[in-house]
Amino acid sequence: MGYGPHRYFWKALWKLDTLPKIRVFTWRVGHEILPTNSKIATIRQGFDKGCQRCGAESETVLHVLKDCPTSRVVLSIGGWSKSFISKSYDHCIDWLEDLMRVLDKRAMVDLMTTLWNCWNSRNNYIFRGKKEEAQLIWERARNLNKEFRICNMLEEPLLSYIIAEKKWKKPPKDFIKINFDAAVGENRIGYGTIIRDEEGFVLGGGGGFKELRVSVEEAECMAFKESINVACRLQLKEHVLFETDHVGLVNRINNLDKDVTLIGARIKECKAAFNFFKSA
Structure with missing residues (x-):
């Protein structure tokens, strides 16, 4: 893992201040092991590899998270520029690694939380027949990030201070x-x-x-x-x-x-x- 062509991606991944499940999701995206229709078609003969939402010929990880019209609208609502969305890539990890070179940690966390919600929305459509508006998907991602930051006090204070190490002390007997x-x-x-x-x-x-x-x-x-x-x-x-x-x-x-x-x-x-x- 540490010596591959994307070693900087893997190293940066575990430094993201986000929920563990979103880190794991990002890891799965990087390895392209999400169960997309294209992935399932490689192990199930005759399985339709197309995108059920937009009709694209092949539903890859990159398509679900970046190229599918629903995901593009979500990313646009989130303020991501067209240059981030429209550039062509062969693999999702190439796209994310490019973004890591220009985004700070907080922006990258916002992006991965948004992509995680895009993936969940795709699953809701396929398995529950539930079609969600792009605005709702984006707001859900934004609220999740906000709640996480409130819980973990990620915003740096105006004046820095030295954090003293605290340890829990046992109460008296009984x-x-x-x-x-x-x-x-x-x-x-x-x-x-x-x-x-x-x-x-x-x-x-x-x-x-x-x-x-x-x-x-x-x-x-x-x-x-x-x-x-x-x-x-x-x-x-x-x-x-x-x-x-x-x-x-x-x-x-x-x-x-x-x-x-x-x-x-x-x-x-x-x-x-x-x-x-x-x-x-």
Whole structure:
């Protein structure tokens, strides 16, 4: 793999900041092992290798992702220039490698997510008879990329900082530790919690997204509440330690008697639920 004519493609592939399934999809595209009609026709005698969507004579990987009219419209909606789409190639990997030479990592991730959705749309048409509009395909890809970046905080901060190495620390004997966190986007928040025992064994967890515009502290408070709800649903009535890396929320909890804000009221509601546990 590392010494072939496309070694730069394979090396760059695993550096893409995207979902593992999209990396695997890109790997399959590079090897041209997606089950297109043209590929199936090489192992099944008499199988029609044509494209069922547009009637092209041969449905190759390159055709499905780049040359099929539906895919071309999707790429155009996504803002990809005609020069990227119209140039002829013999193999899909040649096309992608050319793009890697001019696109940055984020743009390449956007492209591969779009192509992954084009492939899924093709499958929906063939196996379910479901025809999807190009605009819908592109919007689905855009939303998937946006959700991934919110979860993983890929956008670099204005001021860089040195990241200290963090390790999970065991709670005292007979305690469980509940870690919670939140990430804030422009009009959306993501939150999550994970519960472990004193040996680090995962007892449960949860998380999700909400379409809201809130401050970081408000989002952390919502994650705090969700962590309590998860523990209650799992009937974990042991001694509990809650942990967050948000200093502002910790300070509010430690000075709750003087806090008359709305966030303070929400934290008090959360602390009232501590009665469910032996101690918290």
